[in-house]
Amino acid sequence: MALAIRRSTSEVFGAAKWFIRRDCRALSTLPEKAVEVPVEKKRDRPVVSRIRANARNPNLALRHVYPEFLPDPNPKWRNSLREKLERTDMLNRRKQIDIPEFYVGSILAVTVADPHAQGKTNRFVGICIERKGAGLRAEFTLRNVVDHQGVEVRYDLYDPTVHSIQVLRLEKRLDDKLLYLRDALPEYSTFPFDMDPEILPDGTPVPVNPVQVKLKPRPWLERWERQELQGVSNIEEHLKEKDRVRRELRKEPWEKYDLMKQYRKTIPIEDQNDIWAEVNHQLKQLQLTRKKVSRKRTFGVPKTQLG
């Protein structure tokens, strides 16, 4: 049908053109060709937009898994050579230990060398409440409640004293930072040290945990009510009228349209493409070798652990 319609319209158009041309020729002295040229040009014009082509690069998805491979966006601290050296160092470190994919809100177990501990190692389990820093200075903070006392440990991701990093539960939360757990009830940041790792089947997207925590009454460490947090349920209970008024006064609705503020916080697509092109191959190789090793382990002969 579509073809038929298209053909018929083109015929009608052609006939009309012929008719008009015949009539007009009697009146005007314009040459016939002047009518046809612009139509042909429009068809041939190739629309090549580099911006769109660059944004389609599939490697860009790596930025969520390995955010520390992107340099600090502040141009005062940029140095292309140092960044490149850091990237090679990071890859070398990743060859030594398995640094798994994890996000803020995941529950991790980290074992570090500790000369004062029994057995010379120290293991800590907790929820990741913050990821910070770029390059070799990347760090993350784990939080747990031990003996009714909140404990936070900040680890460097590429610290050579780290023996192993294990993900016990891989998930995300509703917010980018979970610093409000410090003012939340202790049950929300209590995790047993003998937790078993939960294994997700391959290829499933990382689940988002929609849990909303309850805050303790004030005083708080920060003004949480001004931060538009998704993962807090009872924030309105603890506010006075004064706080609500000030929250309204402090709102910055234009901020999400501040295009240059966003630009200064991120690394542009073109720069990211260069970085991921440099790193992608080696990261893939590392993943493959890890998979092979883990398969070997699962099908290996079990050793007797008696005596």
Place this chain on the structure above:
Amino acid sequence: MNQADVSKLVSKLRINVLPKHRNLNNPKGPEGRIDKLRKTVTGLIKFERIELNYNRADEARQYAERLISEAIRHGDCHKPTMDTANFWLLEKELIHKLFKVLVPRYEATNLSYTRLISAPQQQYGRHTDKAVLELRGNPFPDLMNYKTNNKLLIQNVLLDAAKQDYKQSKINEIANNIGKKGNSSLDKSSKNIEVPEKPTES
């Protein structure tokens, strides 16, 4: 010691961007600054060439570039981009111009979408750096005449006309002379030319 924000992707601008924004003196603070820049960006998209203070021009230029690059990347069927365009363009018919005129104009280009040219300062009064901010491919005559041998440049047109006039006057003079003095002067001159040839031949 910050990690790059990975929640949003932006395409790289083809202009120099300062590490920090300029505050642009304003009693209303950051909101007033953004309002000022909205007016300027709207004016730039509307008139395609505007003259203003250098600092404000440079700030507005960055926002205009970002707006156009977002429009090119996402097109007009992307809700957040449409919202952004709606925020930045105070006159709503300019949203149509952005997506239907400017996006096709700049899709295939490798250059920046705007140009910033320093304008001469005021001779008297406050010394503020002035600038001309314009969209590339605007319909106005070019401000920078790099090619002085351009035939269509006004100075060259005038010079050509003057030359033509001079030649014409000379020809007229010669023609008048021919009419007045007759053949005698011409014969003399031809004889004079012929004379020196003879000794060279012999």
